[in-house]
Amino acid sequence: MPAEPATVTGTDQRPGSQSALRRRNSQRIIRALMTSGRLTQAELARQTGLSTATVSNIVKAMVDGGLILTSPTTSSGRRALSVTLNGRGAVAVGVDFGRRHVNVVLVSLDHRVLAEDGVELPLGHQAEEGIEAAAQLVRRLLVDTGADAGSLLGLGAGIPGPIDHRTGKVIHGAILPEWVGIDLLGRLREAFGIPIFIDNDANLGALAQVSWGPYQNVRNLVFLKLGSGIGAGLILNGAPFYGNIGVTGEIGHATVADHGLICRCGNRGCLETVASTSTMIDLLSRGRSEPVSTEDIVRIALEGDPAALRVIDDAGLAVGRALANVCNLVNPEVIVLGGSLTGLDAILLEPVRRGLLRHAVPAVGESTELAMSGLSNRAEALGAATLVLQQAELPSL
Amino acid sequence: MPAEPATVTGTDQRPGSQSALRRRNSQRIIRALMTSGRLTQAELARQTGLSTATVSNIVKAMVDGGLILTSPTTSSGRRALSVTLNGRGAVAVGVDFGRRHVNVVLVSLDHRVLAEDGVELPLGHQAEEGIEAAAQLVRRLLVDTGADAGSLLGLGAGIPGPIDHRTGKVIHGAILPEWVGIDLLGRLREAFGIPIFIDNDANLGALAQVSWGPYQNVRNLVFLKLGSGIGAGLILNGAPFYGNIGVTGEIGHATVADHGLICRCGNRGCLETVASTSTMIDLLSRGRSEPVSTEDIVRIALEGDPAALRVIDDAGLAVGRALANVCNLVNPEVIVLGGSLTGLDAILLEPVRRGLLRHAVPAVGESTELAMSGLSNRAEALGAATLVLQQAELPSL
Known part of the structure; x- marks a missing residue:
């Protein structure tokens, strides 16, 4: 694989x-x-x-x-x-950079999670702050596990934005606009002094499903990350798929509303403008003194709040419809939903499935498994560690 | 590859x-x-x-x-x-079964087209008629080229419908409803008595572009066949991509009109219901004593007929928009347009490009080459012959 x-x-x-x-x-x-x-x-x-x-x-x-x-x-x-x-103490680091967080895992050569932790970061933070937070976490986790900095094989990092493989840079339209255009690989190399591997976070979420999740034998899998952005990672024929310039799985930018809102990508009425958590927050915060958070949305939906349920149902249908196009095109065996709303379970899965079955070619829709990610918010960091396990120089060959 | x-x-x-x-x-x-x-x-x-x-x-x-x-x-x-x-006279046969035609090519081991021909068939013909017509063509072309029936390595056949790899059968929703559910592989084996390889025609059109067309070094290519059906063939990482059950590239069944016409696939408002040649024929035949043919559409559009130009522009925009979703998902290097309207050249390419650039993520749209197929109506049969060259038992290994 x-x-x-x-x-x-x-x-x-x-x-x-x-x-x-x-x-x-x-x-x-x-x-x-x-x-x-x-x-x-x-x-x-x-x-x-x-x-x-x-x-x-x-x-x-x-x-x-x-x-x-x-x-x-x-x-x-x-x-x-x-x-x-024989792990010999060798350690791979996985880092998940988010819009408001950074998560870190340390894993061993023999495929065990040694340590993990995360911190919250302010919205709109600069890349430097994120990198520094990650470096502090790695140092602390190394101490906690008693591992030696010399034992680090490499560091994998997930970025919430598409990476243009021609330049190695995050392209315009990323969910972290402050990170666009910087030489992330160079900055990370400087900060850590070990081999660095980077990828889009949705791609790493997909990789985690087939390396740490229950889908190790699935050769064609789509991981859909639903958060303030919407993106998919593709495992095709058993390996992450990158296409021509490295920008794949951008289903958040399928046009779904001809005269909809302007999207950060420069187009109009993209799926993200109707189904992202940012849109849900906008819709559900009207008339409240305080804006709701993503956690609030999950909580009030589980309590049965009709407005939250309606907003999630509409978003789920739109996501399912976009996934139907994905299924018609690449016919995956499994679609895994990840992101910050996985706690909603059936409340989100059900409308997604309805949208998928309604719009997919019947034989394709009916043969596609749809499931919620069981790796919660660790998926991206675990996938980043897998990048290291798959790509770093092998020890003493 | x-x-x-x-x-x-x-x-x-x-x-x-x-x-x-x-x-x-x-x-x-x-x-x-x-x-x-x-x-x-x-x-x-x-x-x-x-x-x-x-x-x-x-x-x-x-x-x-x-x-x-x-x-x-x-x-x-x-x-x-x-x-x-050393070809030693070995010959691979490629057959393209269509809704109203069958085309045959004979190619040699050293990658030369030895002979080709086609015949028209009545709309709604049974599979048996198509197979018999193909068998007659093959026999005649063998005589013409002086080749020996014993020299046939195998026969590849393109079918205008998705093939479920679990059963080897054409699935419901195919453009040739008379062919749905029959054991095509078995029938062809019986008729020809040589190894048989079958695939969807759009997949073979894609394969032809990278084996006989100008795109031999392109690793990610989409071939869009626009005819009475609309389907795409995918070359991903240098090889045809089949997904989980073999049904890929079905972009003709992307929903584009929520309350549109019922589609043969069972859904509603699919791209095919607004952009196929059948739809164009319906639209342009109103008020005429005789229905127009696909050839008529090409001819009157090239003559500047305003209604034909408008119908083609609308269809092209819808196809371009669907291709934008394809680009956002799998980020091909090249998209090649094939089918029965290739003679329209810029009249069709221009609105497709406009739709693509309007709806794709900018970095992806701008880096994707869009071109008309240069293989005209031979693409599918040539791709079918490539199937044989790639998959048949190799001679005397």
Whole structure:
């Protein structure tokens, strides 16, 4: 499932050569263990597509090298060898930068969450503030877990805005306008001094579903993040999909109201102008002395407030209709809803499903599973850590 | 670019083994030659990602086996070895089944069109009639080219309807309702007695653009077929994309008019109900003694008929708007328009581009190339032949 690292250099590492073959097979095994944690040799063979003999040979060499650990276990009642990476204390960092928060997770090579925490940030904060807050969190969590800063493999960061792969910069229209156009990769490298990997937050939410969530075997999945912005992350044929310039899943900018409100992207009547939490807050704050918060919306809807229920139903229908277009186009197996409204459960899922089934080609709508994310607000940071596990230089290969 | 054949059986062909490696490398070289025709060894190395040493070794073995032919040439002023498959008379058949036609092409292993022809069929014809017409065409073209029926590698067929990969059947809502639910693969196998590969016609149009058209190096391409139905074929990361059940690119069924006409898919106000050639024919036939044909529409629009120009402009805008959603989601590098209206050129392209730019996220719309297909009505049949070149059992491996 994971994408191979982008660069393979040197003649002996050309894809057709013997040494490249052995290296690729070893990497497959390590990536599988990073992604899934503990596996038997038989499971490793299945996941990597390698023969059990090849797996067994490579595992033996890696045990000798101290790179992995094995222990006897049973599988379907038979004796088996359970394999896990010797984490050697190596740690991957995942950071989720939001409009009003930053969340951090530390994960180990053997696919365990070591520590996690987050802080709130003021609306409209500059990129520097977000980066500094993340750096403080990472330092504190390292101390808490007793890990060593030298053990950091790399840092993955999720950004709530599309990233143009031609320039590596957040493009105009991002939910964090203060972050547009800055050299984020450079700033993060400077602040942390370790390898940095960045991606759009919805893409990372999708990646988290197939690496930490219950969908490890799903090859085509859409993660829809519904918050003050609306964006989707796509897993197609088992890997995150980036298209031509890296800007994919922008369903928040489907036109749904011809003469609707002007959107931050420059167009008019986009889905975001009718179904984002910002729009819900606007609608439900009228006539109140204090504006409602996203948490308030969830609370009063669960209490049965008719205005909140109506606003959520309308938003859900609009989102479902946009998802129908997504299904008609890329026909995913599963759609997972994430963002700040997951606590609404059926109150939100039901109108989304109604909109989806009403507007999708019947055979497609009926065969698509729709579910609420079970990773709550950790999805993006976990996906960011997966970026590191999938793309960072592998230790001592 | 081509997908690997689906089945690899036997322990010695597990992806990690030596013999599997050599087999895969040989296949890469053959597939590259099938797809591109004649290549130098250096170009082969670039296209397959193999080292020049590996390419040279395999080419040598294949020359000894009589499978390929080499000849001296020059490349950038230097001496080089040009490699081509020894076609040995092997032929791939591509068939495009339409609502009122069937087109057939015969192509050789070394990527040349040997013969092509088509016949018109009555609207509402049964699958049997279409298959029999195709069989007659194939027999005649074989005689014309002096090829032997024993030399047929396989037959690819394009169907104007979505194919459910779970059952292999055309699903409800296809443009050929008479073909829904029949076991097409079985019928074609019976009629031709050679390996059969089928796909949706829009998918094959997309495949033709990257195998026979000018877009051989484009990794993300959308082919939009605009005719009595509207459907898209997707090339994502260099290969046709099929999603979960095989039904992708169904943008003709995006809802664009809430209280619009009932669509053959069972929904209401789909793009097809406002922008298909059937709708154009309905609109432009009112008040005429004879209904206009698609060819008439092209002709009178080129003559400047105001009603035709208005109908095409409205349809183009609606198609462009739907394509904006496609761009926002999968961010292709190129969109190619095909179907029965390609003769309209700028008259159709211009409103499509206007709709696309108006509704796409600006960075995405501006970076997407939009062009008319240069393969005219051969695209689908050529794509069907490519299916065979990519998926048929390779000769004497």
